[in-house]
Amino acid sequence: MPDGIEAGDVVVADVPWASHASPGGVDSRIGPLKGRRDVTRLLLAPSLVLLGLFLGIPLIVVLVASFQPNVLIPRDSAGLYNYTYLIAQPYYAKILVRTIWLGIVATIVTLPLGYAAALLLPRLRGRLANMAVMGLTFPILAGPLVVILGWMALLPAHGPLFGPLVRWGLIAPPRIIGTDTAVLISLVQFMLPFAILTLYTTIKQIPHELYEAAESLGAGPLREFRDVTLPLSMPGVLSTSIILFSLGASSYISPHYLGGAANLTLTTLIGQFILATYNNALASAAAILLLLIMVLCMVGLVLLFRPLIRP
Amino acid sequence: MKRVATAAGWTYLTAVYVFVIGPVVFVAAESVNSAKAFPSAFAGVTLHWYQAILAHPEFFSAAWTSTLIAAVSSAVATAAAFTAGYALRRRGRQESAVLSTLLASPLLVPQIVISLAMLQFAGLFGLGAGFASLIAVHTIHGLPFALRLVLTGFARFNFSLEDASFSLGAGRVTTWREVTLPLLRPNLIAGFTFCFILSFVNLPISLFLTDAQTTTLPLVMFAYIESRIDPMLAAVATVVVVVAGIATLVLERYLKIRLVE
Amino acid sequence: MKKLSRRTALKLAGAAGASAWARSSLAAPAVNKGTVFTVSVWGGVTQEAVEATIGPEFTSATGATLAFDIGAQGPRYSKLMAQRASPTADVFFGTDEALVAGLKAGILAPARRKNLANLGEVEDWALTVKGPDAETIGGVPYCLIAYILGYNPDQIKTPITSWADLWRPEFAGKLAFASQFHSMMPGLVILAAELAGGSATNLDPGFKKLAELRPAKLGFTWTDWSSLYQSGDVVIATEFDCYLAVMQTQDYKIKTVVPKEKGLASIDGVGIVKGRPNVELAEFFLDTTIGAKAQLGLAEHLFHGPINKKVQLPGDLKAKCYCGAEIADLRFFDPEPFVAVRPAWTERLTTEVLPNWAAR
Numbered sequence: 060m061p062d063g064i065e066a067g068d069v070v071v072a073d074v075p076w077a078s079h080a081s082p083g084g085v086d087s088r089i090g091p092l093k094g095r096r097d098v099t100r101l102l103l104a105p106s107l108v109l110l111g112l113f114l115g116i117p118l119i120v121v122l123v124a125s126f127q128p129n130v131l132i133p134r135d136s137a138g139l140y141n142y143t144y145l146i147a148q149p150y151y152a153k154i155l156v157r158t159i160w161l162g163i164v165a166t167i168v169t170l171p172l173g174y175a176a177a178l179l180l181p182r183l184r185g186r187l188a189n190m191a192v193m194g195l196t197f198p199i200l201a202g203p204l205v206v207i208l209g210w211m212a213l214l215p216a217h218g219p220l221f222g223p224l225v226r227w228g229l230i231a232p233p234r235i236i237g238t239d240t241a242v243l244i245s246l247v248q249f250m251l252p253f254a255i256l257t258l259y260t261t262i263k264q265i266p267h268e269l270y271e272a273a274e275s276l277g278a279g280p281l282r283e284f285r286d287v288t289l290p291l292s293m294p295g296v297l298s299t300s301i302i303l304f305s306l307g308a309s310s311y312i313s314p315h316y317l318g319g320a321a322n323l324t325l326t327t328l329i330g331q332f333i334l335a336t337y338n339n340a341l342a343s344a345a346a347i348l349l350l351l352i353m354v355l356c357m358v359g360l361v362l363l364f365r366p367l368i369r370p
Numbered sequence: 371m372k373r374v375a376t377a378a379g380w381t382y383l384t385a386v387y388v389f390v391i392g393p394v395v396f397v398a399a400e401s402v403n404s405a406k407a408f409p410s411a412f413a414g415v416t417l418h419w420y421q422a423i424l425a426h427p428e429f430f431s432a433a434w435t436s437t438l439i440a441a442v443s444s445a446v447a448t449a450a451a452f453t454a455g456y457a458l459r460r461r462g463r464q465e466s467a468v469l470s471t472l473l474a475s476p477l478l479v480p481q482i483v484i485s486l487a488m489l490q491f492a493g494l495f496g497l498g499a500g501f502a503s504l505i506a507v508h509t510i511h512g513l514p515f516a517l518r519l520v521l522t523g524f525a526r527f528n529f530s531l532e533d534a535s536f537s538l539g540a541g542r543v544t545t546w547r548e549v550t551l552p553l554l555r556p557n558l559i560a561g562f563t564f565c566f567i568l569s570f571v572n573l574p575i576s577l578f579l580t581d582a583q584t585t586t587l588p589l590v591m592f593a594y595i596e597s598r599i600d601p602m603l604a605a606v607a608t609v610v611v612v613v614a615g616i617a618t619l620v621l622e623r624y625l626k627i628r629l630v631e
Numbered sequence: 632m633k634k635l636s637r638r639t640a641l642k643l644a645g646a647a648g649a650s651a652w653a654r655s656s657l658a659a660p661a662v663n664k665g666t667v668f669t670v671s672v673w674g675g676v677t678q679e680a681v682e683a684t685i686g687p688e689f690t691s692a693t694g695a696t697l698a699f700d701i702g703a704q705g706p707r708y709s710k711l712m713a714q715r716a717s718p719t720a721d722v723f724f725g726t727d728e729a730l731v732a733g734l735k736a737g738i739l740a741p742a743r744r745k746n747l748a749n750l751g752e753v754e755d756w757a758l759t760v761k762g763p764d765a766e767t768i769g770g771v772p773y774c775l776i777a778y779i780l781g782y783n784p785d786q787i788k789t790p791i792t793s794w795a796d797l798w799r800p801e802f803a804g805k806l807a808f809a810s811q812f813h814s815m816m817p818g819l820v821i822l823a824a825e826l827a828g829g830s831a832t833n834l835d836p837g838f839k840k841l842a843e844l845r846p847a848k849l850g851f852t853w854t855d856w857s858s859l860y861q862s863g864d865v866v867i868a869t870e871f872d873c874y875l876a877v878m879q880t881q882d883y884k885i886k887t888v889v890p891k892e893k894g895l896a897s898i899d900g901v902g903i904v905k906g907r908p909n910v911e912l913a914e915f916f917l918d919t920t921i922g923a924k925a926q927l928g929l930a931e932h933l934f935h936g937p938i939n940k941k942v943q944l945p946g947d948l949k950a951k952c953y954c955g956a957e958i959a960d961l962r963f964f965d966p967e968p969f970v971a972v973r974p975a976w977t978e979r980l981t982t983e984v985l986p987n988w989a990a991r
Contacts, residue, residue, distance in 0.1 A: 098542065099456070099457045100457065102453040102454065102456055102457040103453070103454050103457045103458070104453075105449070105450040105453055105454070106450040106451065106453070106473055106513060106517070107454075107472075109446075109450055109506075109513065110472065110473065110475065110476070110510065110513070112506075113488065113491075113507065113509070113510045114475060114476055114484065116491055117484065117487030117488050117490070117491040118479065118487065120487050120490050120491055121483060121487045130974045130975075131974055131978055148982055150981070150982045150986050151982070153986075172386065175382060176382070176383060176386045179380075179382065179383045180383070182379075191387070193615065193618055194387060194390075195390065196567065196614075196618070197394050198390055198391060198393070198394050200567060200570075200610065200611050200614045200615075201394045201607050201611050202570075202571035202573075202588055202591075202607065202610070203571065203573070204573060204588060204592060204595070205394070205397055205603075205604075206393045206394060206397075208393075208397060208408070208595075208599075208604070208607075208858075209392070209393025209394060209396045209397045210393050211858040211859075212396065212397075212400070212858045212862075213392070213393060213396055215858060215859050215861075215862035215863075215864040216862070216864050217862040217863040217864055218858070218862040218864070219396075219409075219862075222862065232864075234804065234847075236848065236859060236864070237847055237848055248389055248390055248393065251386065251389070252390055255386075260522070264526075298518075302477075305477045309477075309478075309480055309481070311481070311482060311574050312573070312574075316855070321846070321849055321985050321988035321989035322989045323981070323985065325480075326480050326482070328981075329480055329482060329483060330482055331811075331812055331981070333482060333483075333486055333705070333709060334703070334705030334706060334709065335811075335812030335977060336973065336977050336978075337705075337708065337709060337712065338974060339486075342483070342486075343483070346479065346480055346483040349480055350478055350479055350480075354478060357478070405882070406880070406881040406882050407857070407861060407878075407881040407882060407883060408858075409858055410861065410882075426679075428674075428678070486709060486713070489709075489710065489713045489714070493713050493714055493716060493717070496716065498713075498717060498719055499710060499714070500719075577702070577706050578710055580700070580701075580702065581700050581719050582667075582670075582698035582699055582700040582719070582720070583698065585700075585701060589674075589701070589702065590674060590701070592674075592702075592703075593673065593674020593675050593678075593701045593702055594676075595675070596673060596674065596675060596703055596852050596854070597673060597674075597675045597677055597852065597854075597874075598676050598854070598877060599854040599857060600881065
């Protein structure tokens, strides 16, 4: 295998969708020969056509639907009333806040947990290292539905996890299923493999010479971490946060099953509008709202991290 | 002191793995439990639930359908991601910020909404649900992940290699075949694999697009759970994980393909 | 294995009984060889049961084979709506309320009574879906299930007799209740209103009363709360009789009760999808579904109560279908008004009741 790229160099060190560059990226502005530039432009076409056709136009369908009258809000003409209805209704406003809150908390919890694991993982050697990485894909492979079934069985107060502790009088019966705690537990568990795999490669890609240089200057492990690992992995941290936040805020199965349906999020509310009352217009408005909030949060994340990322 | 730190590190890593894999291991353990209900206290070991799957041909045909959809959509997504990633990296950073945000957009729309919107959109053309529509949404769904992995490859790709090839008189096709694609191979494979897995297990994006001829495995499992839950479902999940695990090992051993180094 | 042998047995029985049965019905419509007839139905055991009990008769009489578009009712209904210009399913299984809504929305078409030879054998109480005129019917019922209570006799010593027992303080946080978009919800709202001194026309007390419940988990189907019941976290639940019967066959310790205010009857049915070419074939499918043989088969597979007068269930099966309740023990609602009120009621439940349930 030629140098420069290695097998398994798979998970990201940079943020493809944020406005900053990757660390250690070879200068990509090397001028290609004239005349090739136009061809290069064309190479974006397949992705853009796919997105335009199968996401863009359907989204326009959704956007148009979101302005339409519906059984709950009968009007004569199109308008923004579905949006004002959703925002003005105190419970829906709460759902909105709760959705963002769940996404943010899950991200904040997962990030350091995953970072620490990603720091430790490279110390594993040989077969154990392979198995460790493969193990992380198990919960993804099993599928969210199966994992949730596992949590539904494990988390009851008198279930296999807490049951014995409750019976021996060590703890009061904890109420977990049907609360935000249960949703957060399953979200963190679902997001951790993504976080670890992403951060693992980021950290591995930091050139070894930098550590050697730091050591030769007399830096201890803590300083090495503060001055080399942390700053150089920041782009990866941002990229991971964006993925985690979007996974968390858009998750459907976790809040639906473990949140106990009384605790709605925007996604489960959308599900309810579509699947139970067939209210396409309100569902569309809620979806557009969610999309807007997600984009705003992404921008916020990028702005938050930008000062931390060294050029 | 150092030993304490090391021990703490191992303990932590073990705890993380127990937490992440625990629910899956629990489900797998219940699949050999001879009790009739899921979940149940352990009542004895049986392979009955694995045998029971054989009486449900719909799981097998759905698994095959899911495999096909995952394979085709991942191939299309990875190919599109390759050309897009190439163009983005070749063209410099300013422009790619906007474009790559655009290319990541499928992550930001709730999947259930994509599914319904796609059905309505396809309906405009008299298409409706089915294989083609499923391929379309699964491709869109996989694109950001494939692009992510491809861009990582390009981040460390030395474009002067290409320029050298051009200057030796090679055309673009030859250059790609001989230089670019071989160097990007691991990333393309990883991108494909990642898309494949995410497509294979996805339920919400398929919700409105399956039809009588095309039903995916997650949908069959979900529909089964609607009216019944028993350890057989745990057995189905275990089979999926084990088959995928074996496939990963085979890829790694014989094709030297790794998901992550 | 057991399932396979039962299926084989049913097939054999079907072959033997085919000639006798054919005489009592109209001639099956002839179709082109290789015709595939698509049934939109719940997946899992429901699909299996339809395939096993209706499939052999239908195919041997018409030559058409069955294909299944499976899923929860919501996605399947949404699919019909989105594909109304070119539908892909021939018939649609749903609650009577969904059939009425589908007829109103123009995605389902009525069946002609003259093409339903078995219609005369159907119980009057099951005919909840009306047609636009006397010649037609909006769809046929395929089963009766009852929404009742199930509880853990080991943990609950004071017997459960009434819906009002759900509000007993000791069940706070130990109750599994219907989710706000459960098909039975309109009936439960009326019931709660009556318990609180209101009525079907005075619902405010009902919503207030419901908000006082303290459910641990909201369920759409029994599998939503079964693991909490298994662990002992949930000790009492509202659920369909057929699912409670399934739980008993899986060794759950659960006792069923038809409350003294009556259980809530739920009629599920089959409707014809509008705009498909084989209307006669679809009518024949409906007719086969309400026939005595299919009805018995569905009861055996799903513990769904038959709606055909001629079907006599053996004792042990009768105990499982509507849990031994008599028709008089059940309360029937007209689905027609529910279609109109459901969106507004669901909205009230979501915004007025759910916040209280979630708060605990």
